[in-house]
Each structure stands twice: as structure tokens, then as C-alpha cells.
Amino acid sequence: MRKTDADGPILEIDSLSISFFTRAREIPAVMDFSLTVQPGEAVGLVGESGCGKSTVALGVMQDLGTNGRIVGGTIRFKGRDLAQLGREELRDLRGCEIAMIYQEPMASLNPAMKIGRQLMEVPMIHGGLSAKQARAMALRMLEDVRLPDPRRILNAYPHQLSGGQQQRIVIAMALMSKPSLLILDEPTTALDVTVEAGIVDLVRDLGRKYGTSMLFISHNLGLVMGVCDRVCVMYSGEAVERGSIKDVFDDMRHPYTQALFRSIPRPGADKIRHPLVAIPGNFPLPHDRPGGCNFGPRCSYFEAGRCDAQNLHMAPVPGKDRHETRCVRFREIDWNQPLQAPDRAARAQVGEVVLEMEGLRKYYEVTPNTLFGSGGKRVVKANETLSFDVREAETLAIVGESGCGKSTFAKVLMGLETATDGKITLDGREIQDKPIHKRGRALVADVQMVFQNPFDTLNPSMSVGTQIMRALEVFGIGRSDAERRARMLEMLDLVKLPRDFANRRPRQLSGGQKQRVGIARAFAGGARIVVADEPVSALDVSVQAAVADLLMDLQRERKTTLLFISHDLSIVRYLSDRVMVMYLGHVVEIGATEQVFAPPYHPYTEALLSAVPIADTHLQKTRIVLEGDIPSAMDPPPGCPFQTRCRWKDRVPGRLCERVLPPDIPLGEGHRIKCHLSADVLAEMEPVIKPAAT
Amino acid sequence: MEQLSWTGALGPWLNPAIGAAVLAFGIAAIAHMFVALLTAGQRLQHAPGTAARHSPLAYRLTRGGLSLALGALVVVALAYLVGGILLPPDQKGIIGYLSTRFLPVWIALGLTFALSFAFRRRLGLYGHLFDNPVGMIGLGLVLFWVFTAVFAEMIVTFDPVRDVLPGMKNRAPGTPLANPAQGQFDHYLLGGDMLARDVFSRMVAGARVVLAIAPAATLFAFMVGIVLGLPAGYLGGRFDSILSFAANLVMAFPVILLFFLLVTPEIVEMGVPAYMAAVLFLFPIIFLVILWNARYRTHPMRRNILVGLTFLIGGWLYLGLAWDADPLGLISIPDGVLIVFVSVVFVNSPTVFRIVRGLTLDIRTRDYVAAAQTRGEGAWYIMLWEILPNARGPLLVDFCLRIGYTTILLGTLGFFGLGLPPDSPDWGSSINAGRGLLQVFPFPPLVPAVAIMSLVLGLNLLADGLREESLKD
Numbered sequence A: 001m002r003k004t005d006a007d008g009p010i011l012e013i014d015s016l017s018i019s020f021f022t023r024a025r026e027i028p029a030v031m032d033f034s035l036t037v038q039p040g041e042a043v044g045l046v047g048e049s050g051c052g053k054s055t056v057a058l059g060v061m062q063d064l065g066t067n068g069r070i071v072g073g074t075i076r077f078k079g080r081d082l083a084q085l086g087r088e089e090l091r092d093l094r095g096c097e098i099a100m101i102y103q104e105p106m107a108s109l110n111p112a113m114k115i116g117r118q119l120m121e122v123p124m125i126h127g128g129l130s131a132k133q134a135r136a137m138a139l140r141m142l143e144d145v146r147l148p149d150p151r152r153i154l155n156a157y158p159h160q161l162s163g164g165q166q167q168r169i170v171i172a173m174a175l176m177s178k179p180s181l182l183i184l185d186e187p188t189t190a191l192d193v194t195v196e197a198g199i200v201d202l203v204r205d206l207g208r209k210y211g212t213s214m215l216f217i218s219h220n221l222g223l224v225m226g227v228c229d230r231v232c233v234m235y236s237g238e239a240v241e242r243g244s245i246k247d248v249f250d251d252m253r254h255p256y257t258q259a260l261f262r263s264i265p266r267p268g269a270d271k272i273r274h275p276l277v278a279i280p281g282n283f284p285l286p287h288d289r290p291g292g293c294n295f296g297p298r299c300s301y302f303e304a305g306r307c308d309a310q311n312l313h314m315a316p317v318p319g320k321d322r323h324e325t326r327c328v329r330f331r332e333i334d335w336n337q338p339l340q341a342p343d344r345a346a347r348a349q350v351g352e353v354v355l356e357m358e359g360l361r362k363y364y365e366v367t368p369n370t371l372f373g374s375g376g377k378r379v380v381k382a383n384e385t386l387s388f389d390v391r392e393a394e395t396l397a398i399v400g401e402s403g404c405g406k407s408t409f410a411k412v413l414m415g416l417e418t419a420t421d422g423k424i425t426l427d428g429r430e431i432q433d434k435p436i437h438k439r440g441r442a443l444v445a446d447v448q449m450v451f452q453n454p455f456d457t458l459n460p461s462m463s464v465g466t467q468i469m470r471a472l473e474v475f476g477i478g479r480s481d482a483e484r485r486a487r488m489l490e491m492l493d494l495v496k497l498p499r500d501f502a503n504r505r506p507r508q509l510s511g512g513q514k515q516r517v518g519i520a521r522a523f524a525g526g527a528r529i530v531v532a533d534e535p536v537s538a539l540d541v542s543v544q545a546a547v548a549d550l551l552m553d554l555q556r557e558r559k560t561t562l563l564f565i566s567h568d569l570s571i572v573r574y575l576s577d578r579v580m581v582m583y584l585g586h587v588v589e590i591g592a593t594e595q596v597f598a599p600p601y602h603p604y605t606e607a608l609l610s611a612v613p614i615a616d617t618h619l620q621k622t623r624i625v626l627e628g629d630i631p632s633a634m635d636p637p638p639g640c641p642f643q644t645r646c647r648w649k650d651r652v653p654g655r656l657c658e659r660v661l662p663p664d665i666p667l668g669e670g671h672r673i674k675c676h677l678s679a680d681v682l683a684e685m686e687p688v689i690k691p692a693a694t
Numbered sequence B: 001m002e003q004l005s006w007t008g009a010l011g012p013w014l015n016p017a018i019g020a021a022v023l024a025f026g027i028a029a030i031a032h033m034f035v036a037l038l039t040a041g042q043r044l045q046h047a048p049g050t051a052a053r054h055s056p057l058a059y060r061l062t063r064g065g066l067s068l069a070l071g072a073l074v075v076v077a078l079a080y081l082v083g084g085i086l087l088p089p090d091q092k093g094i095i096g097y098l099s100t101r102f103l104p105v106w107i108a109l110g111l112t113f114a115l116s117f118a119f120r121r122r123l124g125l126y127g128h129l130f131d132n133p134v135g136m137i138g139l140g141l142v143l144f145w146v147f148t149a150v151f152a153e154m155i156v157t158f159d160p161v162r163d164v165l166p167g168m169k170n171r172a173p174g175t176p177l178a179n180p181a182q183g184q185f186d187h188y189l190l191g192g193d194m195l196a197r198d199v200f201s202r203m204v205a206g207a208r209v210v211l212a213i214a215p216a217a218t219l220f221a222f223m224v225g226i227v228l229g230l231p232a233g234y235l236g237g238r239f240d241s242i243l244s245f246a247a248n249l250v251m252a253f254p255v256i257l258l259f260f261l262l263v264t265p266e267i268v269e270m271g272v273p274a275y276m277a278a279v280l281f282l283f284p285i286i287f288l289v290i291l292w293n294a295r296y297r298t299h300p301m302r303r304n305i306l307v308g309l310t311f312l313i314g315g316w317l318y319l320g321l322a323w324d325a326d327p328l329g330l331i332s333i334p335d336g337v338l339i340v341f342v343s344v345v346f347v348n349s350p351t352v353f354r355i356v357r358g359l360t361l362d363i364r365t366r367d368y369v370a371a372a373q374t375r376g377e378g379a380w381y382i383m384l385w386e387i388l389p390n391a392r393g394p395l396l397v398d399f400c401l402r403i404g405y406t407t408i409l410l411g412t413l414g415f416f417g418l419g420l421p422p423d424s425p426d427w428g429s430s431i432n433a434g435r436g437l438l439q440v441f442p443f444p445p446l447v448p449a450v451a452i453m454s455l456v457l458g459l460n461l462l463a464d465g466l467r468e469e470s471l472k473d
């Protein structure tokens, strides 16, 4: 297959507009969008969900489905207008010059075909290679994407691999044809942080190695900073700012970019000194965008008569290289004005111990067959001897990746499961053996939960009001329906939702609003302990801050104890008092937030910290790449649970890590880690995140 | 009295018109097919995304022609119906008379559509049907038969069972009565069957039998399927394994054989169908009682009232239907009907069970179910109020399809002479009665066959429409 060689840009998008057509109306998804990708350059496309960034990618792939259509502008790939290409040419282009990687690796893999066959197909069909050459090439590529034991993997089926490995295979497959342009659409969103960090590193290094140009689409500013040279920020279908990473991150010239940066927690920000500022209002729906500037209704610099007068165009920022913004006032705004921190009450006073865990254990037995007798039983050790306590009005963050046992712990605490061993004491009462239907009404109302997925947390066929009323009913609050109705409206006020939302169906609400309803429901019975399971991770960045603040306001007012389950260390650092890090069912480190985020670390905490994407050019971090995947809880490794991936293991004499489960080592003031490392080795540890040397 | 023609005085005008319309439609269809094939390459090149705008001129021309021809066809067909109503009686043809007899149905249909269309934005899923041509046609067909069943008494021209008029045996459609003094109507509009009964009246009355049994039986099957399928999916474990096994067992049994067994006199004598009815009819009551109890356990008063009412009314119906022991003597169903009913419910329940179980397995992993659990809700509340309402889309679609299936099943049963009394006007029995002389006198079996076909077609289209619209939400 011939490849066209051209100097000049690889991809040139010029005033592209894309609309989707429904029976009722035309929905513009992308408007007046321009972007250039030079050879070897990695360009990031950031924005919140629904801003049109994925539509741009589909437009480049000429794959808009039956309803989508390019209604204006051109896309040129190496100088050739894609709209003028025939079907055959397009297919060739997609097969070997442009490759796309999606969020879900399984969407690109054939589940019924061995990995090797799938990889070999590309060069055999498009490159005319023999099977043997193709196999050699596949093997080399698997080594390039740093998969262990490539020969075994060639003979495996996709479902036998973990999500991270699958995504590596997809990347390998995309690179097999040596494309000139690689489009990555949120390639790591479905993965755990440490796995994500590995993939991002890989993508960056491979891009450099093969000189591939990249279009990297993500909602995560930190990831974009890690991978890209230039970035384009999108809002509601338009590009609002474009430029080099440094220009956009440090000298942004668009109010939306600024607001976005102010709404994300950064390492170093805590909730008192650097409060997050949420962007007010909601994302406009595509069919009722405001006139003039799309960001107008939410912009704090809005000026009537100018911002909403006419359609805006990108304008270059003087004195900068290819830095452009879509704002009429960017010359007048004082960009260096410090953020005025909204007044907020000081941290609530932490009170007595309310909840205590002592050697809590939860094992599951998995039986393969239920109708006829018992096959071989296997035991999943989901929680191993958890011991800690939580005080009133305290926020304890529980951090860990999938499979670390945090959800199981939540279930046991809620009474959905009973503990295998150990004690849970709530206000002096032991509750580990009480399943939820044996707990009294008051106890149930005391321990409540906020769920992760806003699209799933509310029953779609019941109105918002009914769902809160039901919670009130069950918790025995209010004597009559009228009283409960009044109470329900108060709850809506409390979570800052308009009262007429009571009659709405969940599908009429945005993600953040649904999450607020979920919070209202959890607090309805005057809960004293609220388990929040990743309450903001599925929300758009600009609303995350608002929902997190709401949770903390409620906590402060009601002296609620918050157990905040999360994998996002930035937000954990921002809002928690104490942090507990879990790995494979063990608590590996626990302590006050400052203690956990500063050395000495537990080796796993160190790796986790280094994996957090940071959207700040003033900080630099040590990269620690964790090899391999999290072991299965069905057969955990002997000795230390982390020993299969630990980089400090060699510093412990006598291979102790592989034989003996390390004890809890107290480091003072309630800080303890589970590790064999000696005090002087621990003292050697350096902070993972440091100010960048300038 | 004269033999009626099909079209009456309209014939000379409309027959050529419909001929022309059919011809035009045929030509346009063939032309469009050719053009579509020839231009396929061109159109696909721009696809996807750009197809609609850039299709070649010839393609757009033939497509326009095709829709024009189709429109003409519909207009002429409507002209037959409307014209038939407007003509004076002595000029009407068979179609004209039929159309006039169905007048109450037309009025009801028109009203329903007009009202529904006007308020379609406020009617939820039902309202969305009116955005969907396929769903609308389906709904129209189904409602046609529903209204026919409702107004059957006004529509029929003769008594479908008792009016056996001498000289009218196996007559062609439009035959005048041999002795006009004998009946309240002058003609057998769709002919007479082998026992000299009016085929048209039997078809109309048959709609009533079919539409009384099929939806009710389907509803009962759903009650059984839901009451068993929800806990099987939600609780799982051994309960699930046993029930699933039993369901597979019933499903693996040949349906017709099962029916033959059930109507065998020895089995009936042993009371098997009666006992089955006793069990199966219990499910709706169980369903309602747990439904109220789960929802209103926090309001004991309201719960007690609702549960009490359910027991009272449900119990009364139950005694009457299942045991034929209604103390008031109002409710009873004939033995034959009971057997048919029970068999249909019995055959359908396992399938519904499996569908409900599958949906439950999916929905129970949702966060709102977990939220209900952490609120301390009981298992039945979660199943009936959190899971079931969110499974309603697929269940509704299946409900429509299943009524259609049940209708055919009823036809099959009637065809084999199982269950219903032999002179019952239901469509299956009528087909069975007429099939012997099908080649000589096609109308007696043909008319009910077309009726079954159109009802089932309507139900399937309706299900398609519902499915499409519920996916859009």
C-alpha cells in the first residue's frame, strides 16, 4: 500500500461544522472548528462530555453514522480533502494511515479470534506481508507496548487479558500499520489510575519513537499535559482556546479555560486555603445555545451588548505562537487577578469516635453450580483484617484501585453483607453480624450511602420527589404525607435544587443534579455516617467541585462522618482529613492527609501518587511505573500483597516480602504503614511531587 | 332482491381508478428498484453521513413517484369506504354495506386518534407512538378489532349462532335472503357457511370471543411469569435453579400434545384443568397483595384497605372463575373456555418467566437497587417497585407480541376442535368448519383467516412501534 508523503501538516481541519439530524430538527454538534496537526506533533482536545470533541474525531474518520453530516468546512489529511475521496480510498486511509483507539478496548477486538491472528491481519492485508513476517512483526509490536510474555499473549483470546492489557493490544494493533495519525478517544477512562499512567507513558513514548502524529481526546487536563505538545479546549461545540500546553495552561486567555482550571483540585490545594470554584450553571443543550458567546451565561466577565451581540471568531493572542482564543474581551481582562476565595466556614471540629473496625474480615465463597451439589469451592478474600476508627464530623478517604476491597467494606458496613470475622462498633453497639433487615429503622437511617454513577443512582421511572419521600417514609420521618412533602421540598433546598424538580423524572436532570438528589436521599433520615462511593468521579470536571462542596457543607452543618471512597488522589487530598490506602483487601497505609501525602510513603501509595495526572506545569513528579496488573483476590500472592509490583522489595533483606505478611508499623500520630522496610530506608524516600525546577 | 356486487354504484368510477393506481404503483416500484441498484455505487460513496443530500436526481425522482403512487392507492381505497357510506342503500355494493355496518368503529377510531394525537405530548410512551408510522398503523389495526369487539352487537347483521336461514347454505358474498321476511337484513354480506349462518356476523362476533380470551390469558400468564420470575432473578440460588428447570421442562413439551392431554375427558374428569386453574388464577391476587404490602408497609391503614379490597374482589372473581362457586352467581365461565384459558396461560407463563428473570438479572445490579437495599427496603418492594417498572419497555413489547401469539394459538385450538364449543363463532373454529370445502366455497374460512392475520399483524406492528419509541427515550 502506498503512503502519501507530504510536507506540511498531517491533518488540517478548517471551519468544520457537523450536525446531527433527527426527525424534528438539526442539532449542531460542532461549529466552526479548526485545528492543525503537524508531523510528529501530539495535539490534545479537551472539554467536558457533550462538547463535541468525539464528534470531531468521528468526522476525521468520516464515520458519522446515518444521522450525522458535515455541513461546512473541510478536513484535509496530508493535503487531500477527505470529502473528495472515494470509498476505496477512504477505506485504505482508515486502514493504514489513520488509526483510532476507543475508550472500550473490547470494541476494537474480535472476541472470537486469537490476539496473534488479529494483529497479523493488518500487515497481511494492507502491507502484503507473509504470515511469518507478520508474526515476527506482531511479536516485536507486543514487546513495544511492553506486554510481558508476548509469545503467550499471541495465542490468547482477548477475554483472557485484563483491561489494561487489552488496551495495549489495541494500541499495538493500531500501530501495526505504521499510521501517520493516531486518534485516541479517551483511551484510559475505563482503567485504573496506575494502569492508566502506564498506558499514557506508553502512548507518549511510542509517538516519539515512530514519529506518529496524535490527536488525543480527553476530559482530563492532567493527561493531556502528560502526552501532548499543543492543546485545543472545546466548549459546547466550539473551540474556545488553542495553543501550546504552556500558553494554555499558564497564560490562558479564555474565561472558560480559566474557570476549568479553577474547578479542578490540584495536588497542593486543600479545601481551606485553595477552595475549588465550580463553574455556575449548566452546560447548554445543543439546540438552545445562547446567542453570541456560548459561554456567556456562565462567564463571570460577561458584558451584555458585546458578548451576546454577534457570533465570535477565534482571534490570535498577540506575541504568542499560534495561540488563539474565542473571546471578545480577552484583551481587557486582568488575567493575573488572584482568585477571590469565597468565604467559608472553617473545618468542622472533629468529635468523638463513632465508628470502630477491629480486625474486620470478609471472605466470599464462590460455588460454581447451585442446582446440583458442590463443585470445588473457592474463597475470595475481599477484606483482610481491617482495623481503624472514624470520628464524628471527620472525612476519611478510602483510596484504592478496583479490586482492593473498598466496595466490599462498604457493603459490610451498610449491612448488605455480614462480616466473616472481626468487629464493627457503631456508638458502642456491635453491628457486624446484623444484616440490614435486622437493623432498626434508626440504625439504617444513620448509615447511608451516595452512589457513583449518577445515571444509575435514581430509579428512572419514579419522580424525584417520590424517591425522596419514599426515603423519608422508610425512615419514619413526618407524620403525614403533607408533612413529608414539606420536608422533601426542604431537602431539595438543602441540596440547592429548585423546588419544581420534585415532579421531574430523573432523565430530565443533568448528571450533577441527579447526584444532588442522591445526596438528598442519603441525608433524608439525618444520616450520621455517609459512605460516598466515588460520588463525583463520573461527573464533568466543572460540576465535580460543586457537588464535592455540597457534600462538605452538609457534613459541616450536620456533623456527619463521611467515608469518601475514591481513586482520585487530587480530590481526596482536597477534601479529606484522613486517608486510608487499600490494596488487595489490606489497609496498607492510614494517617492524616498531610502524613500520607508526604514521605515516608508506603511503596504502593508512592506509586499511586506518581500515577495521578497533574494539570500544572509548575509541578513535576517522579514517574514510577508499576509493572503488571493487580493480582486476583482469589489467589493473592504470599507474603506482602504488593510484592508482585513493589520496586522497594529488594531493599528488604532475606526475601521477607515474599514470605511474611508485613506488620503494621506505626510512624507516629496515628500514621501507620504495612511494610517490611526499615526506618532508614523509609527516611530515604523523596516526595513524588515537587515544584518544577525552572 | 338482487345479488350484490362488491362495489355497487361506485364500481364504474373507482374500479378503473384503483386499477390505474395499482399499475402506477407497480411501475414506480420496479423503476425505483432499478434506479436504486444502478446508483448504489454513487450513493454509498458519500455515505455515511452525506447520503440524503447528494442522492442523484433519478433516484429522487423515482422515490417521489413511488410515494405518489402509494398515496393514490390509499386515496382510492378510502374513497371506496367513504363513498360506500354516503351512497343511498339501493346503490351500495358489499363494500359499501360493510363500511356502513362498521360506522360505530370508524367513529370510535377517529375520535381516539384525534384525541390521542392532540394530547400526544402528554401521554408518555403511548403518545410517542403517534410519531411512528409503523406503530400508528399497528395501533389502528388493533383498535379496529377492539372496537369491533366492543360494538359487535351493533355491527352484526344476524345472530351469529342461532340464525340458520333456509336456502343460505354455502352462498357467495352478497347473496340476498331467499325469504326476505326471515331476517332483519336483506343480504348475507360475506356469504353463508355450510350451516347457512352469516359469515360476516360470525366474524364480528368471533372478534369478541378472541379479544376476550387472548389479552386476558396473556395478562394472567404475565402475572404468573412476573410473580415467579422476579424472585428467581433477584434472589437466585436454588429457588431460581428449580424454577428455571421447571420452565424449561414445560417449554420443551409439544404444545399441541399438551392441549390434547388437557381436553381428554379422563383428564378433565380427574379435575386437572380445574386444579390448574385454581393455582394459576391465584397469581393475580398474590401479585396485587404483595404489591400493596410492599409499597404501603409504612402506611398500615392504606395497606389494609387495599389488601382487603383485593381479597374481597379478587376472591370473589377467583371463586367464580376457578371453582365456578360464585356465591352471588354472577360469574362463571363455561368449562370449555376455562380449559382453553388455562392451557394458554400454562403454555405462555414459562416464556414470560424467562424474560422477566433475565431482565431482573440485568436491572438488579443498578445503583438504585443498591440504594433501596441500603434503605432497608424489603425484597418484594425492590422487585415490584424498583425493578419491574424499569423492565416495562421490553415487557410491553412482549405483551403485544404474545397477544398475537395467543390469538394464533386460540385459532389453532379452534382448528383442532379443542376446547371451545363447536358452534362458537371464534375464528379458529370457523376456519376449521369451513376448511373441508375450501376450494369450492372459499369465503367461510377465508374471512376469519384474514381477520386473524390482520389482528396479529397489527399487534406485531404495534410491538415494533413501541420498541422503537421506547428505545428513543
Ligand code: SF4
Pocket (backbone or CB within 6 Å): A254, A255, A256, A293, A294, A295, A296, A297, A299, A300, A301, A302, A303, A307, A312, A326, A327, A328, A329, A330
Ligand atoms: S466573550 Fe464574553 S462571555 Fe464569552 S468568554 Fe469572553 S468575556 Fe466571557
Ligand code: SF4
Pocket (backbone or CB within 6 Å): A602, A603, A604, A640, A641, A642, A643, A644, A646, A647, A648, A649, A652, A657, A662, A674, A675, A676, A677
Ligand atoms: S513489604 Fe516489601 S513488598 Fe511489601 S510494600 Fe514493603 S517493601 Fe514492598
